[in-house]
């Protein structure tokens with residue numbers, strides 16, 4: 001086998017996981033080749049840039065927050081369940097301040113300005129916040145809550161800063177980055193060891209075709225995310241350019257291949273098969289999240305898990321006053337603690353008949369919420385909040401009348417509100433677990449029922465993130481077969497793999513897992529390269 005390019009470690013996909021894998025492999029002395037179908041960045045560059053970290057980070061200390069690895073472990077154990085072993089989760093928590101420091105050393109900025117409100121994403125004034133359900137679950141997990149959402153410092157959705165800094169560090173590390181190169185197959189030797197990849201690359205394509213591919217992909221990224229019906233056709237010529245001008249490229253890797261090609265939220269067939277509840281949702285990703293990384297792994301014998309776990313987001317806050325409301329289903333029954341994280345609320349709603357849900361608020365709560373919109377939202381949150389507080393609600397002078405307008409059972413609603421108000425008057429505790437400082441009686445007419453059903457619409461979309469992927473060994477990131485054995489030479493990280501967030505996502509946990517799992521895979525692939533026979537590598 002002759003290779004067009006040779007290296008020690010190949011990284012497929014240049015988002016957060018791929019960049020972190022490349023950095024660690026290069027730091028260990030490996031020759032690293034990073035291949036990306038587009039220009040790199042993936043979902044990471046579009047993201048909020050929130051990294052889940054705790055246990056006493058400098059940013060927490062600057063904000064006067066007390067936290068410990070034990071408290072972080074107790075909370076994440078409740079969220080993550082048995083998705084990884086307790087030892088791995090504990091190692092993640094123990095190493096959390098060091099992980100953030102590692103990111104900072106590679107140029108990613110964080111800041112300890114604490115957000116006073118419970119929110120889905122803080123405004124440009126704040127960079128540390130409660131990004132999960134820490135306060136709601138504090139009593140249940142028996143550990144004090146702490147804000148652990150470390151938002152990368154930068155205006156707007158600051159994932160682009162996180163990615164830009166990591167990408168610059170990768171280039172400075174000496175790794176070779178080859179964009180516009182789509183990996184289509186893994187190459188194995190006679191023993192089944194992954195020794196390289198077969199790709200289709202635009203590197204020899206006419207200059208105009210490469211420029212068009214780059215520009216059209218970049219232009220369609222935001223429409224694809226926020227208005228997929230517009231973004232999908234805008235992106236179609238990109239695929240055509242790849243088919244028309246892509247040329248075969250074979251690259252060999254002595255140590256191994258790291259699959260870090262994102263998830264499968266852009267693959268309709270995979271979503272239909274594994275997560276039908278996500279139908280019509282807003283894909284939180286790019287067209288690169290077509291499941292190709294996962295499928296490359298399964299074709300080499302890798303096993304998958306948690307593909308049915310998707311994160312469906314239904315945030316009540318911002319504006320934060322809406323957390324004071326009462327979330328009910330069609331029967332008027334309370335659904336859950338309204339202060340929970342948006343994915344936990346989304347999960348609770350899809351379990352109710354028809355995935356229907358309404359938030360009951362009285363006039364005082366509505367007025368407070370309206371007054372908060374401007375100061376507590378960024379543009380994408382503001383659009384949705386304004387819609388929900390105007391056209392997205394039913395309003396009437398009595399509970400009976402508002403229930404009939406919305407199609408909610410009036411008797412059920414009246415009983416739920418009466419019980420809630422009695423609990424509020426007595427000082428709690430709330431049986432659903434809402435913290436006492438968020439509980440308010442809803443007794444000032446007129447009343448509103450705001451529609452929070454998981455029924456995606458243009459005005460009130462339901463973002464969807466896929467969480468499952470290839471099963472990997474927790475000590476190395478090596479891809480596992482269903483019999484428990486490893487696929488030699490193959491590693492996976494980020495949303496291509498099962499990770500810390502694969503059962504239950506809270507903001508920041510996916511990027512934190514990308515850093516954790518990417519670094520692990522890069523270190524082990526580099527170590528395998530160091531232990532491997534010298535070139536030339538062979539493939540079949």
Ligand SMILES: Cc1cc2nc3c(=O)[nH]c(=O)nc-3n(C[C@H](O)[C@H](O)[C@H](O)COP(=O)(O)OP(=O)(O)OC[C@H]3O[C@@H](n4cnc5c(N)ncnc54)[C@H](O)[C@@H]3O)c2cc1C
Nearest residue numbers: 013015017037042043044048050183288494495508510511
């Ligand atoms: C709007 C939005 C906000 C979010 N906010 C947050 C947040 O604040 N915190 C958080 O933790 N998570 C957040 N997420 C989720 C998080 O961004 C992703 O889960 C995470 O970035 C995935 O990183 P990754 O490295 O696995 O994949 P990606 O960053 O998507 O990178 C994968 C790369 O692989 C490339 N690729 C795909 N297939 C191939 C192939 N066959 N060959 C070569 N290259 C390929 C793609 O082009 C892409 O560049 C958000 C997501 C979105 C969309």
